[in-house]
Amino acid sequence: xxxxxxxxxxxxxxxxxxxxxxxxxxxxxxxxxxxxxxxxxxxxxxxxxxxxxxxxxxxxxxxxxxxxxxxxxxxxxxxxxxxxxxxxxxxxxxxxxxxxxxxxxxxxxxxxxxxxxxxxxxxxxxxxxxxxxxxxxxxxxxxxxxxxxxxxxxxxxxxxxxxxxxxxxxxxxxxxxxxxxxx
Numbered sequence: 001x002x003x004x005x006x007x008x009x010x011x012x013x014x015x016x017x018x019x020x021x022x023x024x025x026x027x028x029x030x031x032x033x034x035x036x037x038x039x040x041x042x043x044x045x046x047x048x049x050x051x052x053x054x055x056x057x058x059x060x061x062x063x064x065x066x067x068x069x070x071x072x073x074x075x076x077x078x079x080x081x082x083x084x085x086x087x088x089x090x091x092x093x094x095x096x097x098x099x100x101x102x103x104x105x106x107x108x109x110x111x112x113x114x115x116x117x118x119x120x121x122x123x124x125x126x127x128x129x130x131x132x133x134x135x136x137x138x139x140x141x142x143x144x145x146x147x148x149x150x151x152x153x154x155x156x157x158x159x160x161x162x163x164x165x166x167x168x169x170x171x172x173x174x175x176x177x178x179x180x181x182x183x
Contacts, residue, residue: 052167
């Protein structure tokens with residue numbers, strides 16, 4: 001049986017409508033089941049605030065995006081067995097005195113932040129160490145530990161932008177001993 005063109009479009013339209021409705025019902029169920037959207041979910045972010053001036057918050061986010069880019073470059077280099085590329089990318093997120101100073105400054109108003117941040121950078125050093133030894137398994141283990149440091153910090157802390165007066169008040173009581181030095 002040959003159908004008129006408008007009947008085919010009508011069948012296609014009905015089929016598309018059915019798929020859209022079915023997807024919509026599934027999407028509504030997924031939204032209803034999402035922990036952050038359920039009425040029994042905590043309504044307040046329980047992570048500790050890292051209080052930062054607007055410029056500092058923007059700088060920190062820029063650094064975090066660069067850290068993600070470095071991790072992506074590490075994974076790409078690992079896929080190509082490019083151990084020099086792994087070491088180079090890992091070097092961008094590894095420990096340095098400049099990085100320690102920045103972490104100390106960013107965490108000046110948040111006890112515990114600097115220690116977690118520096119742990120991330122020291123853990124990232126182990127990626128480069130494994131790469132220099134052409135240890136593929138070691139690189140994977142080190143990237144896993146580094147990503148655990150990332151997710152642990154993000155699970156514990158969140159940014160909170162504050163004004164200059166609040167920043168000065170929060171940091172005026174912080175000892176200015178500076179970042180810990182590497183042995």
